[in-house]
Amino acid sequence: MLLGVSSAVWIASAHAQTPTPTAAKILVLTTDEGQPGDTKAFAADGKEASDNLAAAFGYGTPLISPAPQVTYLYGALSIRALKSTDRAVSPPNANTALYPSTPTDTVRVVHSANTEVDPATFLTTGTPANPEGKEDVVYVPDGRKRLDANDLASTFTAPGGGRYDLVVVGTTYRKATDEAYLALAKLMQDPQLKPNAILFFVDSCCDSSASIAWNVARFSGLVLEKATASVAHDIKAVGGDNGQKVDTSLNPSSPYATSFTSLLPSIRGGHFTNMTGVPKDNVLFGTVPTTTSASAYGAFFPATQVFNGPGESGGTCLFSVIDITPFDMNPGNFLPYQFNTGGIDVKVSPPQPSHHNLGQAFVNAAMNGGSCGGMASISATPPEQAVTLGAPTATITLTVKNETLPVGSGAPAGAGSISGGRVQSPLPSHLVFDTDHTQPIETTCTLGTDPATAGPGQVTTTASGFSVTGITIPNQGSCTITLHVKWDDTSDLATNACMRDAQKTTKLEILPGTSQQFSTTQGQTHDIASALVHCSVPELALSVLTPLAPSYAGGSPVTYDVAITNLSETASAASAMLSGLAPAGVTPTVTLLAGAHPACVSESNCTLAPGESANFTVTFTAPTTAAGMAFTPTVALPNESAARHSEVTFDNNTAALSATLTRQLLVQARLNTSGAGDFSTLAGTPMSFTAANCSAAQPAGNAPLGINAPGVAVLTTAAGGAACDVTFTNAPGALPPGYQLTSPTPVLSSVTDPATGNQTVVAVWDVIAPVVLSVSGSVVGAPSTFPAELVGQSVSLQLNCAPTAAQPDAVTLTIDATGQLATTTQPVVNGAALCTPTLAETVPSLPLPPGYEWKASSISPSAGNSHFVVTLRMAPRSVTPTSATAVPTLGEWAVYALSALMLLAAARVTRARGAKHTD
Numbered sequence: 062m063l064l065g066v067s068s069a070v071w072i073a074s075a076h077a078q079t080p081t082p083t084a085a086k087i088l089v090l091t092t093d094e095g096q097p098g099d100t101k102a103f104a105a106d107g108k109e110a111s112d113n114l115a116a117a118f119g120y121g122t123p124l125i126s127p128a129p130q131v132t133y134l135y136g137a138l139s140i141r142a143l144k145s146t147d148r149a150v151s152p153p154n155a156n157t158a159l160y161p162s163t164p165t166d167t168v169r170v171v172h173s174a175n176t177e178v179d180p181a182t183f184l185t186t187g188t189p190a191n192p193e194g195k196e197d198v199v200y201v202p203d204g205r206k207r208l209d210a211n212d213l214a215s216t217f218t219a220p221g222g223g224r225y226d227l228v229v230v231g232t233t234y235r236k237a238t239d240e241a242y243l244a245l246a247k248l249m250q251d252p253q254l255k256p257n258a259i260l261f262f263v264d265s266c267c268d269s270s271a272s273i274a275w276n277v278a279r280f281s282g283l284v285l286e287k288a289t290a291s292v293a294h295d296i297k298a299v300g301g302d303n304g305q306k307v308d309t310s311l312n313p314s315s316p317y318a319t320s321f322t323s324l325l326p327s328i329r330g331g332h333f334t335n336m337t338g339v340p341k342d343n344v345l346f347g348t349v350p351t352t353t354s355a356s357a358y359g360a361f362f363p364a365t366q367v368f369n370g371p372g373e374s375g376g377t378c379l380f381s382v383i384d385i386t387p388f389d390m391n392p393g394n395f396l397p398y399q400f401n402t403g404g405i406d407v408k409v410s411p412p413q414p415s416h417h418n419l420g421q422a423f424v425n426a427a428m429n430g431g432s433c434g435g436m437a438s439i440s441a442t443p444p445e446q447a448v449t450l451g452a453p454t455a456t457i458t459l460t461v462k463n464e465t466l467p468v469g470s471g472a473p474a475g476a477g478s479i480s481g482g483r484v485q486s487p488l489p490s491h492l493v494f495d496t497d498h499t500q501p502i503e504t505t506c507t508l509g510t511d512p513a514t515a516g517p518g519q520v521t522t523t524a525s526g527f528s529v530t531g532i533t534i535p536n537q538g539s540c541t542i543t544l545h546v547k548w549d550d551t552s553d554l555a556t557n558a559c560m561r562d563a564q565k566t567t568k569l570e571i572l573p574g575t576s577q578q579f580s581t582t583q584g585q586t587h588d589i590a591s592a593l594v595h596c597s598v599p600e601l602a603l604s605v606l607t608p609l610a611p612s613y614a615g616g617s618p619v620t621y622d623v624a625i626t627n628l629s630e631t632a633s634a635a636s637a638m639l640s641g642l643a644p645a646g647v648t649p650t651v652t653l654l655a656g657a658h659p660a661c662v663s664e665s666n667c668t669l670a671p672g673e674s675a676n677f678t679v680t681f682t683a684p685t686t687a688a689g690m691a692f693t694p695t696v697a698l699p700n701e702s703a704a705r706h707s708e709v710t711f712d713n714n715t716a717a718l719s720a721t722l723t724r725q726l727l728v729q730a731r732l733n734t735s736g737a738g739d740f741s742t743l744a745g746t747p748m749s750f751t752a753a754n755c756s757a758a759q760p761a762g763n764a765p766l767g768i769n770a771p772g773v774a775v776l777t778t779a780a781g782g783a784a785c786d787v788t789f790t791n792a793p794g795a796l797p798p799g800y801q802l803t804s805p806t807p808v809l810s811s812v813t814d815p816a817t818g819n820q821t822v823v824a825v826w827d828v829i830a831p832v833v834l835s836v837s838g839s840v841v842g843a844p845s846t847f848p849a850e851l852v853g854q855s856v857s858l859q860l861n862c863a864p865t866a867a868q869p870d871a872v873t874l875t876i877d878a879t880g881q882l883a884t885t886t887q888p889v890v891n892g893a894a895l896c897t898p899t900l901a902e903t904v905p906s907l908p909l910p911p912g913y914e915w916k917a918s919s920i921s922p923s924a925g926n927s928h929f930v931v932t933l934r935m936a937p938r939s940v941t942p943t944s945a946t947a948v949p950t951l952g953e954w955a956v957y958a959l960s961a962l963m964l965l966a967a968a969r970v971t972r973a974r975g976a977k978h979t980d
Contacts, residue, residue, distance in 0.1 A: 085129040085226040085424050086219040088256075089115040090208070092235040093136030093169055099153035106389065107233035111135055113388040113398045114231040114262065118420040124402055125421050130220065136169070137216070138230065138237035140207035143168050147198045161200045167207055168198035170236060208244035216244075217254045223589055224254050227427045231262045233385050236276045242283040249288060249377040250368050252574050257364070257587050258378035258427035261285075263298075264385035277383055285336075288379055292366045295338035295354070298383050306331045306386075306395055308408075309346045309358040316342055317361050319466055320426035324418045328359065329397040329408075330387040336360050345380070358382065364433055365584050376574060376584055378433030380423065387419065429464050429586055436584035437479045437534065438464045439571050441592035449632075450559055450598050453548035454495055457569055457592045459484060461506060461532060461579075462539040464586055475535075481512040481582035482532025484542055487525050489567040491548055491558055492594060494522060498545040502527050506540035509533040512582060532581070544569075548596045559596035560629040566595050599634035599669075602626045602713045603696045606676065612721040615685035615781045615818030619643075622654070623716070624676045625696045627669035636699050639664040641715075642679045644690040649681040683722055685818030688782035691719035722781030724818035726752055729771035730764040730789070730807070731823060736830025738797035744768050748789055748824065752777065755785035764824065766793055771823050779820070784811060787822045799831025801865065801891045829892045834860065836872050836898070838882030838931030842916065850908040852878045857901035858920070858931060865891040874931060876907075882931055898929050907933075914938040 091114060094107035115133040119125035143166055150171055152160035208216055219225050230237070230245065249255055261284070265277045281298040289296055308327040311318055328346050335347060335356030343366075344350050346359030364376040387401045399415065400406050406415040426432040429440075442458050461484065465477040488494070494501035501522060508518030511530040518531015529542050548567075550559050558564035571590035573579045579590070606622040613619055623642070627634040642664070643649040651664045654676040660668035661675040669675060684690055695715045730748040734740050747763035760777040767773075779785050792805035807824035814821075836858055840851060855875045860867040867890035874882040890896055898920045905915050916934035 084127040085125070085428060086223070087118050087120075087129045087131045087227045087229065087424070088217065088219070088225045089118060089120060089131060089133045089229045089231070090137050090241075091115075091135050091231045092233055092237055093139040094234055095171075096154050096156070096159055098155070100151075106391070107235070108135075109390055110233050110385050110388045111231055113390060114229065114385070117388060117398070117402050118227070118229055118424070124418065125424055129424065132220065132225075134206050134216070137206045137208060138232060138241045139169050139235050140167055140201060140205045141170065141238040141240040142166060142207070142209075143198070143200075144196075147196055150197045150199060152199055159201070161202060163200065165200045165203050167201055167203050167205055169201045169205070170196055170238060171199055172197035208238075208241040210240065210244040210247045213244060213248055213251055213254050217248055217251075217256075223591070224587060225256045226258070226588075227424060228256045228259045229262070229423075230260065231385055231388070232264050232276055232280075234264070234266055236279065237263070239279060239283065242279055246284045246287060249284075249379070253572060255377045255587055256427070258380065258423070258433045260423055261379070261381040262385050262387070263381070263383055265383055266385075280381075281336075285379075285381055288367050288377075289343075289362055291369050292340055292343070292362065296336060296360070297338055298336040298381070306397075308400075311346055312344045312349055314341070314349060315345050315361065316466065317345060317363060317426075317432040320432040321345070321422045324416075324422035324425070325401075327417070328382070328387050328419065329395075329400040329417075330382075330384045330389075331397075336381065336383060346382070358384070361432070364436060364586070370584060376436070376587065378427060380426075429462065429588060432466070433586070436464055436586050437482060437579075437581045438462045438586040438588055439484065439573065439579045439590040440588065441569065441571070441590040444591065445593040445595065447595045447597065448548045449596060450548065450550060453550075453596070454497075455492070455546050455548065455594050457544045457546065457594075459542040459544070459571065459590055460539055461534060461542070463534040463537055465536055465583070467537060477536030478538075479532070479534040479581045479583050480509055481580075482506070482534065483511070483513070483528065483530045483577055483580050484532065484571060485526065485528030485530070486569065486571050486578050488527070488546065489569050489594075491550055491567045491596065492546045492569065493524070493549045494527075495545040495547045501545045502529075503543045503545075504529055504541065506532045506534070506542065513577075546594075548594065550596065557600070559598040560600045560631055562630040565597055565631045566593050568593050595631075597631035598629060599632045599671075599698070600628040601634050601637055601669075601696045601698070602628050603639075603694060603716050605694070605716045605718065609718050609720045612723055613683040613690075615683055615722050615724045616814075616816050617683050618680060619683050619720075620678065620680045621718070622676055622678050623694055624674050625667065625669065626674040627671055628713075630671050632671060634669045634698065637667045637669060637696055638699055639667070639677065639694065639696050641693045641695045643681040644684055644687075644692045647681050647684060649679050652678045652680075654678060684781070685722075685724070685815065686782060687722055688780045689719065689721045691717070693717050722818075723778050724781050724820060726755075726760055726777040726779045726785050726787075727774040727819065727821040728752075728762060728764045728777065728787060729774050729821070729823045730766045731771045731825045732766055732768050732793050732828060733825060734769055734800075734828045734830075736800065736828075738800050738828075738830065740768050740797065740828075743793055743795065745772070746793060748772075748793070749791050750775075750787050750789045750824070752779060752785035752787050755783050756780040760785070774821070781818055784813060784820050785822070787811070787824070789824050793826055796828065799868070799889045799891055801829045801831075801893060803827040803829055803893070831889050832892045832894075832927045834867060834872075834888040834890055834896065835928045836874065836882075836884055836886075836888075836931065837928070838874055838933065840876055840880040840882070840933045840935065842935040843880055843913070844910055847878060847880045848908070848910040848913075850910070851876050851880070854907050856882070856904055856907070856931070856933070858884075858929070859899045859901060860888055860890070860896050861899060862890045862894045862896035865894045867894070867896060876933075882933070896929075898931075900931065904933060909935060912937050 091111035116122045119129040120131040120133045154160055263277055263280045277298050285298055286296055308329045310327045311321050335358055337356050338354050339357040339360045340354050341350035343360050343362055344355050344357040345361035347357040359382045362379040364378045367377050367379050387397050390398050396407055401417050401419040403415055403418050405412045429438045440460050446455050448455050463479045502520055504520055508531040511518045521528045534540060550557055569592045571579045573585040573587055579585055604624050606624050609621055658673055658675045664677055667675055693715050728750055743766060746766040748766050749763050752760040756779045760779050762775045762777050764775045765772040789807055807826050809822055809824055811820060811822045855873050858872040858874055860870045867888040869888055872884045872886050874884050876882060900918055904918055913935045916936050919932045921930050
């Protein structure tokens with residue numbers, strides 16, 4: 062009972078200490094005595110007692126070793142859901158953050174009205190429709206933590222998951238709500254959330270009538286009697302202040318006193334009415350019982366006796382004291398809190414340090430091997446281990462212990478042994494049995510009879526799980542079950558768990574009593590055997606940020622950006638290397654772009670933390686000797702072996718890049734001329750061409766003709782690599798008269814620039830100039846006085862030229878007075894032509910002087926076949942001698958006479974001309 066007053070600071074919400082891996086997890090729940098400034102607040106020392114209760118179990122103090130993980134929910138027992146019968150009172154405090162003025166779903170109980178309650182009915186049934194009658198309440202924010210039997214997990218899941226080892230319940234002046242007691246009773250039977258032990262420090266102050274303390278009565282009817290019904294049915298706890306302030310001693314005859322002998326041989330406090338009808342072995346603190354049952358200040362029930370003992374519904378160690386004063390800090394010389402927690406005992410003279418440690422004693426009792434034992438426990442080692450995809454094997458060892466308290470001498474053989482043990486579980490996601498082991502599961506456990514089958518126990522493995530049945534363990538003994546497993550994952554990036562923080566861990570969890578995962582005939586503690594397997598692996602991805610252009614001119618710069626990313630959220634990629642950044646034989650320049658990647662030194666030594674990326678710019682010169690380029694940038698870890706390769710899924714660590722390569726085909730046309738002909742009209746004439754064997758779509762074009770110099774180049778894009786075969790489909794035409802091409806097919810020259818691959822082709826046509834033929838000649842063999850009858854006579858010279866004819870093809874030669882042959886005609890003929898002159902058959906018909914005759918004429922070329930000399934030959938007629946002189950006939954005489962006359966006439970004319978000339 063609490064009556065003293067002292068100042069205290071209200072703790073408005075739950076608090077938790079930093080956990081120690083092997084430390085106990087403790088939840089402390091208390092009632093709410095109001096806030097500073099409340100008009101309806103009860104004594105402030107109630108809040109102080111609640112805080113001291115939490116401190117005694119390690120909240121904010123170093124009283125427990127190892128330091129436990131304590132969650133303290135002050136006031137949670139006084140908060141419940143709003144009822145239709147509630148009577149809202151004015152907010153006792155003006156702070157609307159504490160007491161909203163408008164109705165909320167949750168309220169804090171301020172005052173209980175007892176007049177409408179039938180204690181006998183309440184105590185008999187324990188579940189009346191309205192056991193408290195109407196209650197005064199104040200609205201509180203809905204965020205205030207309350208105990209809800211329909212949502213145990215929100216309150217009773219320990220930080221980091223799992224159950225609490227110990228739940229401590231303390232009530233001072235205010236009642237714990239029915240909802241709270243019902244939730245606590247349900248918690249003690251919940252397979253997954255029930256703690257190893259639950260301690261009740263339920264005070265009987267200040268809500269009692271003359272015959273009953275209502276808070277104690279509710280606890281007794283809703284929790285204590287129901288929880289211990291299998292042990293005894295007459296346990297009552299109704300309270301009633303007897304005003305004592307005493308040290309209540311430990312019952313040495315209790316078989317559960319082991320955990321308390323040294324740390325808590327007594328409890329100092331003020332108690333009221335003892336709990337009655339407690340079996341003598343369960344009286345932990347109080348008068349040493351002499352009969353089968355007795356009154357008890359502190360009653361202790363091991364897990365085997367709570368809610369029908371072993372199995373899924375029972376098995377929570379319970380301790381109950383109808384008193385909160387062990388945590389009071391009243392002035393004077395009493396100071397129970399200091400005494401019970403190792404402070405100064407002022408009741409002795411001189412005051413001496415107390416060795417009592419109430420919190421440590423109950424923590425020891427709640428953990429494996431403590432007084433809450435009497436059953437088997439299971440644990441897993443190592444609690445955590447790491448694997449990779451390349452080294453996926455893991456070994457998990459389950460240890461089953463007999464946590465029964467030591468059996469004294471003289472006990473019968475087999476006393477305290479555990480039998481009928483069963484461990485079975487599915488393997489968690491990503492773990493499979495390692496078939497490389499001859500026995501993927503091994504056990505040192507002795508296998509007796511399996512109660513489920515009444516046959517011998519056995520070890521069974523399936524693709525998805527295992528079971529070991531019929532486990533038998535002697536008192537204080539243990540055995541192991543070893544699982545050889547390996548991580549099994551997918552290579553699909555979207556589902557590869559090793560690279561995802563949220564998925565990289567899988568947990569084998571054996572839940573005692575749950576679906577027979579772990580159970581024994583004698584029961585089992587509630588500690589969950591948990592083994593974590595973490596898989597981590599780097600995942601290198603390569604992506605091209607700026608893709609290549611479809612095509613590049615040979616010799617031009619190629620630039621692109623590439624990024625490498627460690628997609629893994631779990632592992633660093635050490636010393637990653639980029640390769641294949643350019644076509645074979647080409648050396649690129651690689652620049653690391655600025656960014657937050659301090660361990661990335663270069664493209665050949667780049668370490669990336671999980672999720673980190675590095676960007677590079679790659680530059681090189683496009684090849685000039687190929688039609689295209691294809692290469693595969695790749696990122697990999699160094700010294701990649703077949704085993705290492707499985708560490709990383711390389712489906713996305715490459716990028717195939719390709720582009721066509723082009724070059725410029727420059728085509729020019731040229732006409733080389735000679736002579737004085739006018740070729741200006743041919744300048745710029747389009748000379749048609751096609752290019753073959755260098756491109757799928759053959760280039761074509763028209764090259765302007767240049768006169769005596771290449772014309773303007775026609776640029777045509779062709780595929781890189783092999784040179785183009787250029788063909789012209791026309792030739793320069795309409796040449797000046799007499800001019801001719803040496804060939805209609807041009808002479809082609811092709812030059813390739815090694816720096817660019819560009820090909821220049823020049824087509825050249827040569828022109829042959831026309832030749833002017835000259836013809837001269839003479840008459841040879843004539844008398845010294847050139848015959849007058851030949852002067853002015855002419856002969857015709859025929860020019861037979863091939864392949865082209867002379868223009869004109871005939872020349873008339875006239876004989877002058879000196880016997881020279883001359884013409885005014887200038888025949889023109891192609892310089893490449895060959896001419897054969899011939900004289901017409903008119904020469905023998907030319908007149909001859911008497912006694913002369915024409916001989917064979919000749920034509921001789923000179924000056925490179927461009928000049929011909931014609932020679933007409935005459936000579937005195939030769940007389941053939943005869944043996945007799947013929948006598949002319951009359952006719953012959955007539956002819957002779959006529960000839961003489963003609964000669965005389967000619968002589969006369971000659972003399973006359975000569976006379977005139979002489980004049």
